[in-house]
Amino acid sequence: MMNFPAYTNFWGKLAKYLHVIYALLVLVFLIIPIIAIIPLSFNSEPYFTYPMPGFSLKWYEAFFTSPIWIDSLKNTLIVGVISTLIATVLGIMASLGLMHPRLQRLAWLKGVLMSPMIVPLIITAVGVYFAFSPIGLSNSLTGLILAHAALGVPFVIVTVTATLAGFNETLSRAGRILGATPLQCFFKVKLPLIAPGVISGALFAFATSFDEIVVAIFLTSADQRTVPRQMWSGIREQLSPTILAVATILIVMSTIMLITLELLRRRTERIRTGSL
Numbered sequence: 001m002m003n004f005p006a007y008t009n010f011w012g013k014l015a016k017y018l019h020v021i022y023a024l025l026v027l028v029f030l031i032i033p034i035i036a037i038i039p040l041s042f043n044s045e046p047y048f049t050y051p052m053p054g055f056s057l058k059w060y061e062a063f064f065t066s067p068i069w070i071d072s073l074k075n076t077l078i079v080g081v082i083s084t085l086i087a088t089v090l091g092i093m094a095s096l097g098l099m100h101p102r103l104q105r106l107a108w109l110k111g112v113l114m115s116p117m118i119v120p121l122i123i124t125a126v127g128v129y130f131a132f133s134p135i136g137l138s139n140s141l142t143g144l145i146l147a148h149a150a151l152g153v154p155f156v157i158v159t160v161t162a163t164l165a166g167f168n169e170t171l172s173r174a175g176r177i178l179g180a181t182p183l184q185c186f187f188k189v190k191l192p193l194i195a196p197g198v199i200s201g202a203l204f205a206f207a208t209s210f211d212e213i214v215v216a217i218f219l220t221s222a223d224q225r226t227v228p229r230q231m232w233s234g235i236r237e238q239l240s241p242t243i244l245a246v247a248t249i250l251i252v253m254s255t256i257m258l259i260t261l262e263l264l265r266r267r268t269e270r271i272r273t274g275s276l
Contacts, residue, residue, distance in 0.1 A: 004016070034251060037244050037247055037248065038248050038251065039052065040052070040241065040244050041059055041060070041241065041244035041245045041247070041248040042055050042056060042057065042059075043055075043056065043059075043241060044056035044058070046240065046241050048239075048241070048244075059240075059241045059242045059244065059245040060245045060249075062240075062242045062245070063242050063245050063246055063249075066242070068225075068230065069227075069230065069242070069246070071223075071225070072225045072226055072227045072229070072230040073227055075141060075220075075224055075225065075226050075227075076209075076210060076226040076227045076228075078141065078145075079141055079144050079145050079148055079209055079226060080148070080206050080209040080210045081206070082145050082149075083144075083145045083146075083148035083149040083152060083205070083209045084149075084152060084202050084205045084206040084209060086145070086146075086149035086152075087148075087149045087150075087151075087152030087153045087155075087156055087201075087202075087205040088152075088156050088198065088201065088202045088205065090149065090153050090156070091152070091153045091154075091155070091156020091157045091160055091201055091205075092156065092160055092198060094113055094153065094156075094157050095156070095157050095160035095161045095164055096164070098110055098113070098157070098161060099161065099164045099165075110157075113153065113154065113157055114154045114157065114158075115154075116150050116151050116153065116154050117151075117154035117155070121212075121214045121215065122214055124147075124151070124214075124215065125147075125214045125215045125217070125218045125219075126218070128143070128147045128150075128215060128218065128219065129218040129219060132146075132147075132219065137219075138218070138219055139219065139220065139221040139224070140219070140220075140221075140224070141220070141224055143219045144215065144216060144219045144220055144224075144226075147215045147219060148205075148208070148209040148212060148215070149205075151205075151208050151209070151212065151215070152204070152205025152206070152208050152209060153205070155201050155204035155205050155208060156198070156201030156202065156204070156205055157201070158201065159197040159198070159200040159201035159204065160194060160197045160198055160201055162197060163193075163194040163196065163197025163198075164194060164197075167190065167193060167194060171189050171190075171193070172185045172186075172189055172190060175188070175189045196264040196265075196267045197264075199260075199264055200261050200264045200265065203257050203260060203261055204261075206257075207254065207257055210227075210228075210250075210253070211228055211250065211254075212226075212228065213226075213228035213229055213231075213232055216228060216229045217229060217232070227246060227250075231243050231246055231247070
């Protein structure tokens with residue numbers, strides 16, 4: 001039951017209850033299409049309808065035993081991990097630069113760095129394709145890694161910049177007074193304290209790369225498919241319940257990432273308020 005202040009009248013309580021009910025209905029409306037596919041991934045028959053005739057794990061077995069799906073998973077993980085590392089390093093460097101007193105007034109610079117998050121993905125994909133083709137980076141995982149790194153940098157900048165805003169620069173100055181070099185101050189003083197923001201940004205960058213398909217369609221060849229592109233091809237060529245099993249795995253991974261991000265956010269908040 002919700003607690004109300006003593007001065008809340010009947011209409012105030014009614015409005016609060018209606019607001020909560022409306023929020024729950026919106027939440028259900030958004031989640032039901034996602035949850036509905038999870039039971040179907042355990043269907044014993046290759047049908048996409050309820051009720052299910054039986055329970056089976058064969059679609060998950062088909063995923064983990066299929067060379068095509070395993071190769072797609074390997075490509076996705078390779079691209080995701082390497083692009084996340086690149087995006088994290090570039091994002092941290094950009095955040096440190098944006099927090100410098102001389103650059104904090106240049107709002108347009110931050111807008112330029114955040115543009116991959118704002119520009120429609122199809123425009124980015126076309127631009128990257130025409131930029132990478134002359135130098136031989138189209139139809140290659142290297143080109144896809146660089147493109148995904150560019151897409152992930154804004155997420156790292158957002159989270160790291162927010163964490164740096166609450167960082168006490170006195171700690172860095174104390175380290176310099178004690179004889180540490182700027183690099184030592186960064187790795188031994190600043191980086192451990194902003195680590196939750198760095199990890200949050202890296203997780204966002206990895207998630208962006210893991211389920212990205214538009215750029216992958218432009219930059220990868222038929223034998224360099226990622227999981228999202230393989231799912232797209234499977235839907236177009238032969239609709240199989242294996243796709244539902246893959247979608248369920250992606251939902252579980254996304255849920256774990258969201259829980260991790262929430263835990264990191266709470267830790268960052270405790271650091272900022274000094275309760276940790």
